[in-house]
Amino acid sequence: MxxxxxxxxxxxxDNRVYDTYVISQNLVMRLxxxxxxxxxxxxxxxxxxxxxxxxxxxxxxxxxxxxxxASTIVGGTLGAIAGFYxxxxxxxxxxxxxxxxxxxxxxxxxxxVAALGPGLVNILIAIAISYIPTFARVVRAKVMSIKDQExxxxxxxxxASDARIIFKxxxxxxxxxxxVQATLGVAGAILSIAGxxxxxxxxxxxxxxxxxxxxxxxxxxxDAWHITVIPGLGxxxxxxxxxxxxxxxxxxxxxxxxx
Amino acid sequence: MEEKVKRTELxxxxxxxxxxxxxKGMLHAVDDVSFSxxxxxTLGVVxxxxxxxxxxxxxxxxxxxxTSGEVIFKGENILKFDKKRMKKxxxxxxxxxxxxxxxxxxxxxxxxxxxxxLIIQGKYKKSDKEGLQKKVRxxxxxxxxxxxxxxxxxHELDGGRRQRIGIGRALALNPKFIVCDxxxxxxxxxxxxxxxxxxxxLQEELGLTYMFITHDLSVVRHISDNIAVMYLGQIVExxxxxxxxxxxLHPYTHALLSAIPVPDxxxxxxxxxxxxxxxxxxxxxxxxxxxxxxxxxxPECSQQEYSLKEVEPGHFVAxxxxxxxKN
Amino acid sequence: xxxxxxxxxxxxxxxxxxxxxxxxNGISLKLDKSSTLGLVGETGAGKTTLAKxxxxxVPNPPGKITKGEIIFNGKDILKLSEADMRKVRGKxxxxxxxxxxxxxxxxxxxxxxxxxxxxxxxxxxSKGAMEKAKEMLEMVGIPAERAEEYPHQFSxxxxxxxxxxIALACNxxxxxxxxxxxxxxxxxxxxxxxxxxxLxxxxxxxMILITHDLGVVTQTCDYVAxxxxxxxxxxxxxxxxxxxxxxxxxxxxxxxxxxxxxxVDRLKPIKGLMxxxxxxxxxxxxxxxxxxxxxxxxxxxxxxxEVKGIHVVKxxxxxxxx
Numbered sequence: 001m002x003x004x005x006x007x008x009x010x011x012x013x014d015n016r017v018y019d020t021y022v023i024s025q026n027l028v029m030r031l032x033x034x035x036x037x038x039x040x041x042x043x044x045x046x047x048x049x050x051x052x053x054x055x056x057x058x059x060x061x062x063x064x065x066x067x068x069x070a071s072t073i074v075g076g077t078l079g080a081i082a083g084f085y086x087x088x089x090x091x092x093x094x095x096x097x098x099x100x101x102x103x104x105x106x107x108x109x110x111x112x113v114a115a116l117g118p119g120l121v122n123i124l125i126a127i128a129i130s131y132i133p134t135f136a137r138v139v140r141a142k143v144m145s146i147k148d149q150e151x152x153x154x155x156x157x158x159x160a161s162d163a164r165i166i167f168k169x170x171x172x173x174x175x176x177x178x179x180v181q182a183t184l185g186v187a188g189a190i191l192s193i194a195g196x197x198x199x200x201x202x203x204x205x206x207x208x209x210x211x212x213x214x215x216x217x218x219x220x221x222x223d224a225w226h227i228t229v230i231p232g233l234g235x236x237x238x239x240x241x242x243x244x245x246x247x248x249x250x251x252x253x254x255x256x257x258x259x
Numbered sequence: 260m261e262e263k264v265k266r267t268e269l270x271x272x273x274x275x276x277x278x279x280x281x282x283k284g285m286l287h288a289v290d291d292v293s294f295s296x297x298x299x300x301t302l303g304v305v306x307x308x309x310x311x312x313x314x315x316x317x318x319x320x321x322x323x324x325x326t327s328g329e330v331i332f333k334g335e336n337i338l339k340f341d342k343k344r345m346k347k348x349x350x351x352x353x354x355x356x357x358x359x360x361x362x363x364x365x366x367x368x369x370x371x372x373x374x375x376x377l378i379i380q381g382k383y384k385k386s387d388k389e390g391l392q393k394k395v396r397x398x399x400x401x402x403x404x405x406x407x408x409x410x411x412x413x414h415e416l417d418g419g420r421r422q423r424i425g426i427g428r429a430l431a432l433n434p435k436f437i438v439c440d441x442x443x444x445x446x447x448x449x450x451x452x453x454x455x456x457x458x459x460x461l462q463e464e465l466g467l468t469y470m471f472i473t474h475d476l477s478v479v480r481h482i483s484d485n486i487a488v489m490y491l492g493q494i495v496e497x498x499x500x501x502x503x504x505x506x507x508l509h510p511y512t513h514a515l516l517s518a519i520p521v522p523d524x525x526x527x528x529x530x531x532x533x534x535x536x537x538x539x540x541x542x543x544x545x546x547x548x549x550x551x552x553x554x555x556x557x558p559e560c561s562q563q564e565y566s567l568k569e570v571e572p573g574h575f576v577a578x579x580x581x582x583x584x585k586n
Numbered sequence: 587x588x589x590x591x592x593x594x595x596x597x598x599x600x601x602x603x604x605x606x607x608x609x610x611n612g613i614s615l616k617l618d619k620s621s622t623l624g625l626v627g628e629t630g631a632g633k634t635t636l637a638k639x640x641x642x643x644v645p646n647p648p649g650k651i652t653k654g655e656i657i658f659n660g661k662d663i664l665k666l667s668e669a670d671m672r673k674v675r676g677k678x679x680x681x682x683x684x685x686x687x688x689x690x691x692x693x694x695x696x697x698x699x700x701x702x703x704x705x706x707x708x709x710x711x712s713k714g715a716m717e718k719a720k721e722m723l724e725m726v727g728i729p730a731e732r733a734e735e736y737p738h739q740f741s742x743x744x745x746x747x748x749x750x751x752i753a754l755a756c757n758x759x760x761x762x763x764x765x766x767x768x769x770x771x772x773x774x775x776x777x778x779x780x781x782x783x784x785l786x787x788x789x790x791x792x793m794i795l796i797t798h799d800l801g802v803v804t805q806t807c808d809y810v811a812x813x814x815x816x817x818x819x820x821x822x823x824x825x826x827x828x829x830x831x832x833x834x835x836x837x838x839x840x841x842x843x844x845x846x847x848x849x850v851d852r853l854k855p856i857k858g859l860m861x862x863x864x865x866x867x868x869x870x871x872x873x874x875x876x877x878x879x880x881x882x883x884x885x886x887x888x889x890x891x892e893v894k895g896i897h898v899v900k901x902x903x904x905x906x907x908x
């Protein structure tokens with residue numbers, strides 16, 4: 001346990017770990033199964049899978065989370081504006097979103113990365129843009145159902161400005177679907193990044209990224225099960241826990257569900 | 260309430276119209292309505308669903324922007340006010356809603372709900388925790404809410420208490436004029452009586468002027484000084500409450516009053532059962548809008564326009580044949 | 587007159603996470619053939635639960651009829667099998683619900699909806715059922731041609747008429763109407779009540795009318811039962827209860843409605859709120875809100891006693907003990 005903890009600290013703080021264990025190859029040890037020394041075993045180039053998984057969190061989880069955060073903010077604002085003001089504004093925003101939605105999100109991401117070239121920032125942009133329409137739709141639908149309720153009219157009647165109504169009355173009441181959508185979105189984004197890496201457009205080798213690890217490992221699936229199963233399980237468990245966190249967060253933020 | 264003291268005119272509505280565009284044509288929700296209200300007075304507005312009474316209340320407060328007309332509050336036409344003046348004016352004109360479940364933000368506690376208008380209008384600074392607390396407690400006392408409920412959420416409370424919060428929010432800014440849109444319709448009878456009494460007490464204590472919108476005729480008779488009867492966006496009769504019940508002149512008022520089920524086995528009233536139901540307020544035909552359902556209607560009724568005429572002191576009616584009908 | 591329905595000592599409970607809701611607590615009542623009983627009470631009094639109990643439609647779980655008998659036409663319907671009960675529902679006992687907007691299926695024509703009930707309970711061809719459906723429509727004052735139309739083409743009052751036609755299609759001996767006119771405007775309410783009364787007389791149907799509106803009761807009912815917290819606190823003929831109310835709750839209800847005839851400056855409401863049904867007060871359930879309550883009311887539950895003839899009341903004050 002202690003060794004794991006110290007390794008984690010080392011990994012996060014020390015670049016030497018990255019250079020020596022995460023990317024440097026040791027072909028003698030390639031494809032070795034899990035052992036006490038390397039708890040998740042070694043990959044096709046003899047690199048420690050545990051450390052690569054840990055390091056990969058930086059890319060998979062953080063890229064996913066930041067990408068979704070960006071699309072939540074942009075998509076949410078666009079959706080709120082469209083839903084709140086309706087008419088022409090709604091039409092312009094939503095038709096644009098429809099165009100984005102009409103392109104499969106992975107295709108859109110591929111197109112963006114292909115146009116801008118692979119790289120962390122470009123992947124981030126690709127992820128963020130491809131998720132914007134989903135958030136805009138969810139938020140718009142919720143805003144439209146809330147804005148006609150009497151408590152919004154009551155706020156108007158005491159002189160509240162549009163901005164106050166949106167931020168204090170409408171957004172808190174539309175949080176639940178946004179949160180659920182966002183956690184699902186992070187999960188989806190991780191899969192998208194993995195998919196992009198799988199196609200060779202995402203994180204470039206030798207940088208460790210879960211999807212790329214999975215992709216490279218598939219050739220060896222008959223000889224060494226652990227190098228595919230472990231990144232696969234990692235992605236699965238992360239997505240599962242994100243969904244659970246989302247459900248919990250939604251319940252915790254709703255005063256009606258508190259006793 | 261019958262004392263003939265000339266009180267100052269607080270609100271005057273002139274030729275107010277509110278039309279909505281619908282795919283089928285123009286919906287005349289409020290069509291050329293005029294009346295005035297004195298300080299401390301209660302004007303009851305009755306009518307069936309779809310007659311435009313709620314829209315009228317909201318148009319006066321500019322929650323729905325009126326299509327045309329004038330709303331003169333304390334001598335000034337508020338429809339000409341810019342955003343800034345309108346916001347300031349909201350301190351003086353408030354509204355209480357029908358549904359105590361939908362009219363409160365489910366994510367705000369009792370105290371947050373009451374504080375919000377105070378902060379919006381800049382009466383208190385957000386940082387002035389002590390002052391705000393004091394004010395909230397004062398208002399909760401005023402509307403009869405127990406202090407221990409200060410941090411509860413609306414969903415934890417029953418309809419009667421929620422309605423008290425709604426009233427508290429409206430009173431927080433010390434308004435002069437309150438539009439009450441069916442404030443007791445969603446409540447049980449025993450709770451309804453509690454809230455009606457509270458509203459009467461507050462009116463006396465704070466000198467409030469009410470516009471009381473309801474479909475319940477016994478409630479409106481109880482609380483109003485004057486009553487306006489609306490039919491398809493127009494006021495068809497307006498009179499002091501008791502006079503209207505004693506001497507209804509418009510055939511629609513007649514039918515409306517005779518339809519009230521009176522809880523007294525000895526009470527026998529001749530029922531005038533209206534034929535058919537409300538006609539559509541979309542692109543209404545000219546002439547009297549009630550003519551199609553009126554048992555006294557003559558062909559002329561669907562041709563001429565009728566406006567309110569004073570037929571005895573304080574008693575206005577929009578019907579050309581009321582004299583013949585009476586006899 | 588012959589007896590149609592007798593409810594004996596009925597108890598209905600709902601088991602919820604917040605505790606056991608005591609919805610109906612020992613209700614007994616009788617209803618004669620072709621008479622009308624008004625069941626009056628506020629939200630949470632247990633009126634609708636009682637009606638659902640008689641229809642055996644209390645959702646289980648969480649609801650359960652824990653004790654009592656419901657004798658309908660000489661047999662205890664609580665002992666019937668579910669299959670036999672289905673034959674009773676719609677055929678012998680019908681129910682009308684409050685909201686005419688949601689009680690009709692939006693994708694079936696109104697004619698089909700009436701015909702459906704008829705073909706379930708009677709051996710008729712689909713053509714015969716449709717014929718009968720059209721007759722029913724005419725009877726509730728809707729032209730037969732409109733049988734081909736869908737619910738959204740009808741107004742609220744018209745929809746309620748269709749619902750009444752469905753309820754009466756098989757000529758039931760008992761009709762339970764749960765707030766049938768609450769969602770309607772007064773002039774439409776007057777039309778519908780008038781029609782219901784005529785049809786009831788014509789078809790010889792008994793009716794239980796559930797309402798919170800004392801005015802509606804006056805116009806339609808022969809007998810009245812006032813309900814509070816799952817009990818009938820007062821029962822009698824319309825005249826008994828309206829002209830000589832005995833229970834403080836009944837009096838409170840009358841004091842809460844603004845009168846159209848007299849001028850009162852202030853109403854006399856009942857203080858306090860309905861009790862929490864998972865935690866009903868000890869003794870008389872009305873005692874915390876009653877201005878006459880004394881020690882005995884707080885510890886003992888009063889028995890139902892006779893005032894005069896069929897007029898009964900459940901109150902120590904009316905019994906002269908307080």
